[in-house]
Amino acid sequence: MSQPEGFIDKKKRDFMCKLHKSLYGLKQALRVWYDKLKSCLLQWGFITTTSHTSLFIKRNQASVILILIYVDGILITGQNNIELEEFIAKFSTTFSLKDLGVLSYFLGIEVLYDTCCLYLSQKKYIKDLLTKFEMLECKGIDTLMSTGSKLQKTVQGEQGYFLEDPTHYRSIVGGMQYLVLTRPNIAFAVDKLNQYVSGPTLRHLMACKRVMRYLKATQDYGIKFVSNGEVKLTGFTDVDWAYDLDDRKSIGAYCIYIDDNLISWSSKKQSVITRSSAESEYRALASDNAEISWLQSLFSELGVCCTEKPTI
Incomplete structure (x- = not known):
């Protein structure tokens, strides 16, 4: 890496630093972290799945332990609570670990339980999105898109002018893409709006804000899972x-x-x-x-x- 500011050798300005370990923030850091975590899990008897490289499984005669990894966020579940506690204690001896207990919030997804159901929603994420784009006080609506006309790349009239600063439109659409994880009903609208990020017009921005107003009115919507x-x-x-x-x-x-x-x-x-x-x-x-x-x-x-x- 380049010599960091404040530690530059004036006689050797063209020299580079050789790292003995990866630093947080470098593009190689994620790969190094995954390799270290994977090697430890394999030593402890886990196997990686071919269907998903971030899913690890450990089976014995009586139970199974599943681990799902997203960067440094880790979900651990299994059939035997005692085995899970033993594994978490063992895991904490090798890695710095913060146990957050029973799953309730993960990567912006809220998880709720009752006696027979599991609910996934992103109410907090929607509220943060509305706040970021100054639409928290907007009036909610019940429909996603106008059925009267279809969106196009170029439109005649006042609504057809290209936006001077398209980054605002791109930020909104990018933020809504993550909502599709628990809101399949907006998948079509978000995919459609995403096709105009290279040259959005005023009409595209209006359609985008319409989806945001719909999200304001349906913040509590999510997905329900019931096992039978x-x-x-x-x-x-x-x-x-x-x-x-x-x-x-x-x-x-x-x-x-x-x-x-x-x-x-x-x-x-x-x-x-x-x-x-x-x-x-x-x-x-x-x-x-x-x-x-x-x-x-x-x-x-x-x-x-x-x-x-x-x-x-």
């Missing part, structure tokens, strides 16, 4: 053929359920122009099938058996 013991994968897919007015590409979408619980979803413009609605439908179907195949692979590594064959 069954593991049946069901996928639904659809496509809007030649929807985009600029390039006539189709918008494909799918959603996948375990029993009645929505676990995976996507709304995305297809990469090629299809000549018929049937072709675009088959492409959307292929995306849904690929996601279900990945979920089946993940379930097999977790030791979860589907009670029925997947249905699309």
Whole structure:
């Protein structure tokens, strides 16, 4: 690395510093941290999954321990509380650890429990987003987008002028992308708005703020999970053929359920122009099938058996 300010050798200004260990903030730091964490977990009997490189599993005859890693945020769960406590104590001897107890908040996602259900929401994240863009006091609305007209790259009239500073638009759309994790109902709108970040106009900004007003009115919305013991994968897919007015590409979408619980979803413009609605439908179907195949692979590594064959 370059010589840090205040520690520059005046006689050797062109010299570089050789690091004996990675520093926080460097682009190599994340890789070094993951390699160290992974090597320790493998020594302790964990195995890494092929479906997700950040998911580690340790099995014995009576129970299983699962670890999910996101940078330095770690989720640990298992079937035996005593084994979990022993592992956390062992983990803290090697790494500096702050045990936050039962999962309630992780990466902006709020987790709530009751006797039979699990709820995921991002109410605090939405409030922070509204505050950041000075829309906390805006009037909420019940609809995401106007159905009267479709968005385009160029529009005639006052609303068609390009924004002098597009960074404001890009910041809002970038902030909303993370909300799709618990708000599948905004996936289409966010994907559509994301297509105009290179040259947003006033009309695009108005549509973007409309989504923010919808979020203001629906801050408490989230996802609910209920377990009934069954593991049946069901996928639904659809496509809007030649929807985009600029390039006539189709918008494909799918959603996948375990029993009645929505676990995976996507709304995305297809990469090629299809000549018929049937072709675009088959492409959307292929995306849904690929996601279900990945979920089946993940379930097999977790030791979860589907009670029925997947249905699309």
